[in-house]
Amino acid sequence: MTRYKCGLCKKAVQFDVKNIGMQCPYCGSKVFYKERPTIAKRIKSL
């Protein structure tokens, strides 16, 4: 299960990545943002 944020109502929702046709259970929106993991990300400045 992966965590997403609804693009319309901003509520956190969880979906299986294999799921086709995702829809927000609260507002019905189909636009989602993938939430950033809480770990620090180390990258090179190139």
Added chain:
Amino acid sequence: MKVKTVELKGNKGVLKIEDTDVYFVNSLRRVMLAELPKLAIDNVIIYDNTSALFDELIAHRLGLIPIPTDLQTLVFRDQCKCEGKGCPNCTVRYTLSKEGDCVVYSGDLQPEHPSFAITENTIPIVELMKDQRVILEVEAVLGRGRDHAKWQMVLAPRYRMETKIQVDKKHINEVKAFVEELPKDLVELKGDKLELKDPSQKSILESYLEKHKADYISITKDPSKLLFSFETDGSMSAKAALQESINILAKKYEEFRGLLKDL
């Protein structure tokens, strides 16, 4: 060799070098471009970034910020006693924490030590909208321009040969008529000598000569008299950058001499 300082203030340097060869001044130019060490942000640790720009783009923009460099106190990370782990002798750390709506500038990077505070503090990094935020930590290390352009301290080092304008004395009346047709501040006719008021305007004079087919005036370049000019990005003064470049060049010549002795 004669060296006359025309300008050596702040970030800009202009030198008049006489009785020299082009290859020598060119080697100094190339040392300035590729060999001069400079601090630049290399590693970025991002804790949170909800801005419109993705992490790699922010890291790239951070890398190009000029950071005040003190070569007396810092060493290269690969030559440091810490063996590349990162310690205060080889690494300068900054932190940044900002929440929108605002623009994140280079001056928002907070250094570990006040002596490394960013001097060019109005370089925009990212614009944050309401509720967007950026929290990160960066590590700046010494590097050279040959490895990445972010470690290139000197911008556009260049040299120009001094121009000599020769006038055919037999056609002095035609020369006078030609000079009258030129813009007022371009040249000056002193007796039978024609001089450019500003050496950088040479190409304008050349275009007039071509247009008027004035073959009684010829322009030649003197490769032994050069005007060398350069600018730094602000991480070091022009004077310090020049001195350090000369030291590096002298070391290279010494090394080469040592290698020749062993042959």
